[in-house]
Amino acid sequence: MRTQGALLPAMMDFSSGDHGHMAHALRLAERGLYTTQPNPRVGCVIVHGDEVVGTGFHQRAGEPHAEVYALREAGERARGATAYVTLEPCAHHGRTPPCADALVAAGVKRVVIAAEDPFPQVAGRGIGKLRDAGVMVDVGLMREAARELNIGFFSRIERGRPWVRVKLAMSLDGRTALASGESKWITGEAARADVQRWRARSSAILSGSGTVLTDDPRLTVRLPEGEAFAPPLRVILDRQLRTPAGSHVLDGSVPTLLLHGTVASCADERFARVERIVLATQGDALDLRAVLALLADHGCNEVHVEAGPTLCGALFAAGLVDELLLYVAPLLLGDGARPLLQLPTLDDMARRWQLQVVDQRMLGADWRLQLRPA
Numbered sequence: 449m450r451t452q453g454a455l456l457p458a459m460m461d462f463s464s465g466d467h468g469h470m471a472h473a474l475r476l477a478e479r480g481l482y483t484t485q486p487n488p489r490v491g492c493v494i495v496h497g498d499e500v501v502g503t504g505f506h507q508r509a510g511e512p513h514a515e516v517y518a519l520r521e522a523g524e525r526a527r528g529a530t531a532y533v534t535l536e537p538c539a540h541h542g543r544t545p546p547c548a549d550a551l552v553a554a555g556v557k558r559v560v561i562a563a564e565d566p567f568p569q570v571a572g573r574g575i576g577k578l579r580d581a582g583v584m585v586d587v588g589l590m591r592e593a594a595r596e597l598n599i600g601f602f603s604r605i606e607r608g609r610p611w612v613r614v615k616l617a618m619s620l621d622g623r624t625a626l627a628s629g630e631s632k633w634i635t636g637e638a639a640r641a642d643v644q645r646w647r648a649r650s651s652a653i654l655s656g657s658g659t660v661l662t663d664d665p666r667l668t669v670r671l672p673e674g675e676a677f678a679p680p681l682r683v684i685l686d687r688q689l690r691t692p693a694g695s696h697v698l699d700g701s702v703p704t705l706l707l708h709g710t711v712a713s714c715a716d717e718r719f720a721r722v723e724r725i726v727l728a729t730q731g732d733a734l735d736l737r738a739v740l741a742l743l744a745d746h747g748c749n750e751v752h753v754e755a756g757p758t759l760c761g762a763l764f765a766a767g768l769v770d771e772l773l774l775y776v777a778p779l780l781l782g783d784g785a786r787p788l789l790q791l792p793t794l795d796d797m798a799r800r801w802q803l804q805v806v807d808q809r810m811l812g813a814d815w816r817l818q819l820r821p822a
Contacts, residue, residue, distance in 0.1 A: 486747030527555030600749030
């Protein structure tokens with residue numbers, strides 16, 4: 449399987465116009481941030497001479513791809529034009545016909561592609577079809593930006609597991625809740641609204657039974673009225689089936705997956721509205737790698753984790769966290785409050801978990817740090 453940076457062609461010289469049009473295509477692709485999963489977010493711009501004659505972006509799985517919308521808008525002016533696409537055009541019949549064929553049929557002269565598609569049924573075949581038909585193809589313009597936009601899609605296809613993003617909110621002294629478990633609200637309204645957008649872009653929202661018992665969360669997306677999104681799958685890790693009747697996560701309002709161990713069984717009606725799957729355990733917990741492999745099989749690209757220090761710490765310790773969203777509030781909760789993560793005790797500084805800051809910004813009175821393992 450292709451991995452980032454491996455066997456890539458030498459970077460060619462792209463013009464300032466090429467950069468401008470690909471940046472436009474990436475902005476279009478981002479409009480599908482909340483709606484395309486499990487498909488990638490893709491944008492397309494068609495340029496005839498110096499004039500943009502067609503634009504499009506993929507909106508939802510099963511609906512036309514970005515190239516189709518752009519070609520419809522361009523009409524006859526697509527002939528002899530250049531198409532800028534953020535991901536390699538598909539070459540296979542899925543829910544829609546191959547976009548590579550549509551570009552050839554429209555008479556496009558040149559196609560500029562940001563990133564190759566690692567999906568096995570496409571991977572190089574779309575580029576091959578175009579070149580075999582005499583279309584000039586240039587690859588790699590703004591590749592990193594295109595991969596970043598679809599970081600979960602690339603993770604699922606190339607690594608066989610979703611991109612795991614853990615969200616935590618803490619006080620300045622590193623505490624996430626009072627000793628009683630009360631945590632509403634550490635952060636302010638702006639930070640909580642920001643969390644909703646990270647939830648919306650995810651394929652699944654994952655939590656554990658401990659959080660369900662303590663907080664009874666809904667784990668749903670709440671965006672301003674009129675903003676479209678595909679509801680993420682709600683995933684609960686509940687090895688012993690402790691989730692009580694009446695919990696919000698059992699209400700059937702969104703698709704919900706309850707993962708439990710082989711020793712757990714329950715014949716009552718608590719789980720009538722959710723799907724239950726038995727997974728292998730490791731010690732006294734579910735096998736987290738098996739959890740992520742299962743979610744990849746369910747088409748999950750980005751998994752947003754909102755859980756307590758035990759589950760979040762276990763994911764970190766297992767090396768399964770790809771990104772941390774850390775919201776820091778200007779308050780103190782004291783030594784008796786609950787810690788951020790439960791991690792193994794280190795006896796050597798060389799074994800510390802080193803993180804790099806990807807982004808930092810103020811949200812009202814709070815800070816949001818976006819961090820990734822170094």
